[in-house]
Amino acid sequence: xxxxxxxxxxxxxxxxxxxxxxxxxxxxxxxxxxxxxxxxxxxxxxxxxxxxxxxxxxxxxxxxxxxxxxxxxxxxxxxxxxxxxxxxxxxxxxxxxxxxxxxxxxxxxxxxxxxxxxxxxxxxxxxxxxxxxxxxxxxxxxxxxxxxxxxxxxxxxxxxxxxxxxxxxxxxxxxxxxxxxxxxxxxxxxxxxxxxxxxxxxxxxxxxxxxxxxxxxxxxxxxxxxxxxxxxxxxxxxxxxxxxxxxxxxxxxxxxxxxxxxxxxxxxxxxxxxxxxxxxxxxxxxxxxxxxxxxxxxxxxxxxxxxxxxxxxxxxxxxxxxxxxxxxxxxxxxxxxxxxxxx
Amino acid sequence: xxxxxxxxxxxxxxxxxxxxxxxxxxxxxxxxxxxxxxxxxxxxxxxxxxxxxxxxxxxxxxxxxxxxxxxxxxxxxxxxxxxxxxxxxxxxxxxxxxxxxxxxxxxxxxxxxxxxxxxxxxxxxxxxxxxxxxxxxxxxxxxxxxxxxxxxxxxxxxxxxxxxxxxxxxxxxxxxxxxxxxxxxxxxxxxxxxxxxxxxxxxxxxxxxxxxxxxxxxxxxxxxxxxxxxxxxxxxxxxxxxxxxxxxxxxxxxxxxxxxxxxxxxxxxxxxxxxxxxxxxxxxxxxxxxxxxxxxxxxxxxxxxxxxxxxxxxxxxxxxxxxxxxxxxxxxxxxxxxxxxxxxxxxxxxxxxxxxxxxxxxxxxxxxxxxxxxxxxxxxxxxxxxxxxxxxxxxxxxxxxxxxxxxxxxxxxxxxxxxxxxxxxxxxxxxxxxxxxxxxxxxxxxxxxxxxxxxxxxxxxxxxxxxxxxxxxxxxxxxxxxxxxxxxxxxxxxxxxxxxxxxxxxxxxxxxxxxxxxxxxxxxxxxxxxxxxxxxxxxxxxxxxxxxxxxxxxxxxxxxxxxxxxx
Numbered sequence: 001x002x003x004x005x006x007x008x009x010x011x012x013x014x015x016x017x018x019x020x021x022x023x024x025x026x027x028x029x030x031x032x033x034x035x036x037x038x039x040x041x042x043x044x045x046x047x048x049x050x051x052x053x054x055x056x057x058x059x060x061x062x063x064x065x066x067x068x069x070x071x072x073x074x075x076x077x078x079x080x081x082x083x084x085x086x087x088x089x090x091x092x093x094x095x096x097x098x099x100x101x102x103x104x105x106x107x108x109x110x111x112x113x114x115x116x117x118x119x120x121x122x123x124x125x126x127x128x129x130x131x132x133x134x135x136x137x138x139x140x141x142x143x144x145x146x147x148x149x150x151x152x153x154x155x156x157x158x159x160x161x162x163x164x165x166x167x168x169x170x171x172x173x174x175x176x177x178x179x180x181x182x183x184x185x186x187x188x189x190x191x192x193x194x195x196x197x198x199x200x201x202x203x204x205x206x207x208x209x210x211x212x213x214x215x216x217x218x219x220x221x222x223x224x225x226x227x228x229x230x231x232x233x234x235x236x237x238x239x240x241x242x243x244x245x246x247x248x249x250x251x252x253x254x255x256x257x258x259x260x261x262x263x264x265x266x267x268x269x270x271x272x273x274x275x276x277x278x279x280x281x282x283x284x285x286x287x288x289x290x291x292x293x294x295x296x297x298x299x300x301x302x303x304x305x306x307x308x309x310x311x312x313x314x315x316x317x318x319x320x321x322x323x324x325x326x327x328x329x330x331x332x333x334x335x336x337x338x339x340x341x342x343x
Numbered sequence: 344x345x346x347x348x349x350x351x352x353x354x355x356x357x358x359x360x361x362x363x364x365x366x367x368x369x370x371x372x373x374x375x376x377x378x379x380x381x382x383x384x385x386x387x388x389x390x391x392x393x394x395x396x397x398x399x400x401x402x403x404x405x406x407x408x409x410x411x412x413x414x415x416x417x418x419x420x421x422x423x424x425x426x427x428x429x430x431x432x433x434x435x436x437x438x439x440x441x442x443x444x445x446x447x448x449x450x451x452x453x454x455x456x457x458x459x460x461x462x463x464x465x466x467x468x469x470x471x472x473x474x475x476x477x478x479x480x481x482x483x484x485x486x487x488x489x490x491x492x493x494x495x496x497x498x499x500x501x502x503x504x505x506x507x508x509x510x511x512x513x514x515x516x517x518x519x520x521x522x523x524x525x526x527x528x529x530x531x532x533x534x535x536x537x538x539x540x541x542x543x544x545x546x547x548x549x550x551x552x553x554x555x556x557x558x559x560x561x562x563x564x565x566x567x568x569x570x571x572x573x574x575x576x577x578x579x580x581x582x583x584x585x586x587x588x589x590x591x592x593x594x595x596x597x598x599x600x601x602x603x604x605x606x607x608x609x610x611x612x613x614x615x616x617x618x619x620x621x622x623x624x625x626x627x628x629x630x631x632x633x634x635x636x637x638x639x640x641x642x643x644x645x646x647x648x649x650x651x652x653x654x655x656x657x658x659x660x661x662x663x664x665x666x667x668x669x670x671x672x673x674x675x676x677x678x679x680x681x682x683x684x685x686x687x688x689x690x691x692x693x694x695x696x697x698x699x700x701x702x703x704x705x706x707x708x709x710x711x712x713x714x715x716x717x718x719x720x721x722x723x724x725x726x727x728x729x730x731x732x733x734x735x736x737x738x739x740x741x742x743x744x745x746x747x748x749x750x751x752x753x754x755x756x757x758x759x760x761x762x763x764x765x766x767x768x769x770x771x772x773x774x775x776x777x778x779x780x781x782x783x784x785x786x787x788x789x790x791x792x793x794x795x796x797x798x799x800x801x802x803x804x805x806x807x808x809x810x811x812x813x814x815x816x817x818x819x820x821x822x823x824x825x826x827x828x829x830x831x832x833x834x835x836x837x838x839x840x841x842x843x844x845x846x847x848x849x850x851x852x853x854x855x856x857x858x859x860x861x862x863x864x865x866x867x868x869x870x871x872x873x874x875x876x877x878x879x880x881x882x883x884x885x886x887x888x889x890x891x892x893x894x895x896x897x898x899x900x901x902x903x904x905x906x907x908x909x910x
Contacts, residue, residue, distance in 0.1 A: 083567070084568070157633050164633055164634075170379075171572070296568060
């Protein structure tokens with residue numbers, strides 16, 4: 001077990017190292033001044049420039065520059081944004097949780113709706129209700145997420161006027177970001193009208209969560225259904241049947257757990273799609289998350305922000321993927337024979 | 344199982360909808376305490392002395408600050424504000440202002456005023472832009488574009504303190520637009536006490552980032568690209584004056600009553616004022632429709648019809664004090680030749696531009712002045728669409744067919760030009776007909792303006808919104824020599840006769856006489872044609888019916904004092 005953990009850690013660190021190298025070289029690859037791309041600080045005169053170059057070791061070899069850069073990343077000194085002049089760590093610190101929050105709720109929705117529906121469809125496979133669920137999920141899965149989100153805005157915001165179309169909460173509420181998760185922040189805040197604020201945050205969450213969640217749910221249904229059908233045709237199910245177990249017993253003793261195993265690694269793949277979708281949907285709902293923030297950075301040619309944004313998003317994705325895979329490895333004994341970490 | 348699942352699912356959806364609808368009913372009382380305004384961009388600074396863009400003055404001028412004088416939005420007359428009265432000497436050179444007592448600056452978490460507003464604040468605020476030697480002059484860049492463009496600093500001989508509540512300003516030359524200039528969005532009054540405190544702390548530039556004023560709202564927080572939050576200023580002097588009126592309203596003279604009307608107009612009636620920064624016009628409209636915004640800036644021309652058909656929305660319109668024009672860079676050949684400029688002007692059909700770009704929400708411009716100005720000249724000369732003449736003039740001036748030039752189209756929408764790119768494309772087609780190849784250039788707004796100031800353009804589609812009702816506010820900033828360095832003279836045109844006429848017009852207070860001079864100015868402009876006037880646009884403001892007391896301020900930025908919300 002320890003060996004596995006070590007292997008995963010090595011994989012994690014190595015991947016991050018490669019990412020860091022890429023993000024470091026971006027400062028040189030982006031057009032413009034390397035010093036400005038790297039730090040986000042614009043020197044006012046030559047003396048200041050020389051001082052900054054010295055500070056960031058730009059006058060030394062690439063290796064030393066890189067080591068210093070990694071040191072800065074680790075201590076939280078990520079440079080400054082061109083456009084706002086604020087520390088990037090602060091900006092990412094506000095934007096990142098917003099995206100993760102959205103993705104988490106969408107994932108929860110996919111888990112709590114997608115998996116049960118998938119089981120149901122799998123057990124009743126090739127029946128009318130299965131066809132219904134399956135075709136609905138395929139249709140939903142084929143929706144481009146930005147189009148689906150626009151459709152939701154058109155129907156629920158503009159026509160029916162039941163949900164707001166932008167932001168995390170009405171600006172009228174002054175919520176201090178503590179956890180970065182708006183629902184928790186509302187609960188932790190000491191404003192009056194807390195319940196109103198909570199409802200307002202929920203109604204802001206509804207549409208974007210649904211837009212991202214629906215598509216993940218659809219793929220969850222399909223993955224689960226496939227897996228259940230596979231398990232159902234295994235010989236041990238036939239054996240259990242012949243032993244006279246009821247269909248409920250078979251479901252709980254054999255199908256439920258065995259069908260879950262192949263789902264987990266596929267879920268890890270879903271995380272990437274989920275975060276990508278969250279970033280797309282954010283821009284449509286003006287959700288102040290990392291996707292929206294990166295798009296703004298692209299528009300404004302804010303190179304330091306792009307560099308850190310790319311680093312932050314990929315770190316989150318890699319961390320989650322490796323964690324899910326590790327978890328999967330721990331609960332699935334059949335994979336013990338693979339020595340190496342797999343992602 | 345199937346039934347149970349469906350039931351549970353539908354229950355979930357129902358609860359979600361219920362929560363949404365409940366929130367809608369209960370929130371009214373609370374939501375009435377704050378107004379959300381969807382603005383189009385970030386303010387450049389929180390001090391309108393430093394920037395002429397309407398985004399900055401919308402966000403700051405009438406919210407955070409007061410001026411010595413104000414314009415009455417209906418009559419355009421100058422009315423008292425922080426100065427309760429004023430006297431002009433017989434020679435027209437000395438202005439004495441009596442200041443209001445009991446006016447308090449904002450108390451915020453970064454500043455607590457220990458004294459109320461007095462003459463020192465007025466002197467500080469004026470000297471900051473007036474005197475290069477002033478310690479605060481070069482804080483935040485040292486450019487004061489509005490005052491530079493009208494050359495006001497050079498004309499003020501002195502600003503003297505007579506006593507704590509009396510200030511005397513002496514001019515070098517008579518200037519009949521002087522009071523108007525003090526009433527513009529840019530002539531705001533800052534706190535001298537705050538400035539002194541910041542200077543001591545060694546952080547003078549904070550004065551423009553963490554603002555303190557006397558206005559109806561005070562600064563709370565700002566997040567770039569997201570929001571600006573203001574809180575109600577509880578000690579606002581107009582509110583206090585209102586309360587005093589209520590206590591002794593039995594024997595008010597009519598003059599006092601009208602004064603209290605004006606005060607009512609601007610007292611803050613909500614606890615919070617929030618600017619929701621939303622650059623996309625369609626998103627602003629959508630937010631307005633869903634009620635996420637109570638009012639929006641700059642509805643696009645194409646969206647006006649939508650707003651008119653929505654029952655919950657109000658579209659207020661007023662002929663605006665603005666001008667959209669096509670300016671030539673007269674310092675670059677061949678545009679230094681008036682004949683070439685005339686040829687290009689004759690090559691375009693203004694009426695088509697008006698229909699295609701403004702959708703008939705504008706009137707054709709003959710001169711710089713719109714009809715709302717008292718110096719408007721109805722029978723002024725105007726260029727006409729005549730491609731034959733255009734080709735002839737170009738050939739005579741030695742401009743070969745196939746000559747190429749750039750048209751700079753401003754990247755933002757403004758009332759005076761809602762879609763500069765589209766207009767540029769139309770002009771491009773017209774120019775092709777007379778053998779001129781035009782390329783369209785655009786940058787982001789800040790870069791665009793910087794390059795314009797450097798004079799990198801051949802011609803540019805841009806415009807001007809007046810800051811006060813005085814005609815001098817159009818002619819001087821747009822085309823006088825002094826306005827070239829300050830970056831409002833987009834034609835980079837400098838003509839001594841023109842400047843002489845403008846100065847002459849300021850020597851007199853007689854409106855007839857001034858109008859006659861401006862007729863000569865119009866004639867001169869028609870002959871030299873440094874720019875082609877295209878349109879005067881209507882001003883629109885879209886807001887939800889819940890807002891009461893919204894008025895269009897024809898003389899500058901939006902104001903939320905006196906606006907109430909009743910859901």
